[in-house]
Amino acid sequence: MTTAPAAQGATIEVRDLTKTFGSFTAVDQLTFTVEPGRITGFLGPNGAGKTTTLRMLLGLVHQTSGTATIDGRAYGDIDHPQSMVGSALEATNFHPGRSGRDHLRVLAAAGGLPVSRVDELLELTGIPAAARKRAGEYSMGMRQRLGLAAALLGDPRVLILDEPSNGLDPEGIRWLRGFLRHLSSQGKTILVSSHQLQEVEQTVDDVVIISNGRLVREGAVSDLRGAPTTFVRTSDPAQLAGALRVADVMSSPGSDGELVVETADLRLVGDVALRAGLPVWELRARKHDLEALFFELTEGTNRNLGDGSSAPPAPTERDAVTGQEGANA
């Protein structure tokens, strides 16, 4: 941002949050924290309860029980919500006949923000050329960028984005990654939902993974990846283990005679083996298969594809407190 000095982010706290629709529990005793200055991925398969959680956080849906706060307050109690939190939820609707610029102008006026902010945001989100075009003619990727521009109008401390890379091409995804990184380096709190860990793996610092409305994992992506590990196969694993220990590298016997070495440095392991006069029959780094881990954690829990017994009721009404979505202007 080129305007005021960057505001510090604010912590998002979700505590025992529950939402039921009739007898169906969409969000179940969910507890997690999102820290400022970090990008947090809010992950789970389709129907896991991500959007419902975000809608509760933004005061668009009443929770059945529990709390969801931003900087210690429920959304409805925040004094100047536009400068505290900006959001772009899925299925954000823009008036199709209104240009991108006019859409942002209306939101800026409603929020008492200077109109100069509109062109600044159009520029920042890479859609200045589309400013005069009717939003109804926007591609999905352009709509995403317009939604992001709307969310950022008030230079909020917290940014909540539902599936922001949907409809973006690879170049757009790369741009979004850099853009979010820039915003988080200013100290903003960024929460980004996705149903694919792989999609946000490179973007996020932390993850909150939910399944069936419940928390299954919370923490840094680096922790999910686990410690770096190398597998090596040789004629005398015990001798190689001893030689590695001398080089300050720990190892333990793995399956099928291989040695599991606590390093990602393949070259070091090869050099130690060479010095010990041992043949290297196989040497490979453990692949960090986050995609597999994600499936393992959330396996078979896409409730939208349920067998009928655990399927939710048809969402007849969205139970919205306000009909408004998008920038929360």
Ligand SMILES: Nc1ncnc2c1ncn2[C@@H]1O[C@H](COP(=O)(O)OP(=O)(O)OP(=O)(O)O)[C@@H](O)[C@H]1O
């Ligand atoms: N108003 C409603 N009435 C009944 N059921 C609802 C309502 N809103 C959501 N649900 C159900 O609650 C569950 C969670 O939905 P939600 O949209 O929060 O999931 P999600 O994780 O965002 O999924 P997706 O990745 O598909 O967007 C789904 O099974 C959904 O059908």
